[in-house]
Amino acid sequence: MAGNVNEFELGAQKSLEFGSDYVLVLRSLSGFWAIEDRCSHDDNELLGGPVTERDGSAPSIKCLRHGATFDLGTGKALTLPAFKAVKSYRVVLEGTQVWVESKT
DSSP states (O other): OOEEGGGOOTTOEEEEEETTEEEEEEEETTEEEEEESSOTTTOOOOTTOOEEEETTEEEEEEOTTTOOEEETTTOOBOSTTOOSOOOEEEEEEETTEEEEEEOO
């Protein structure tokens, strides 16, 4: 479990250990998202990066170190210097609990 819904105010971000990875779970205007907490460019964490809502797409998050951005729905690298995707995860809400699951 990633936490309780009330722990995630709008804009909240939380990094959690998930198997051998760290996963960033966050709440944006468009819902809950989970992505590998790692920039594929230099392994810097994404925690604390600004989130941008995008019309017709999942929001993106920007790495604070060099400015690479990633799609929160797919993990796809959207801007250089990153060009490799990171893992994205499914977020499931069960009552007031927030769960993170691997995508299959």
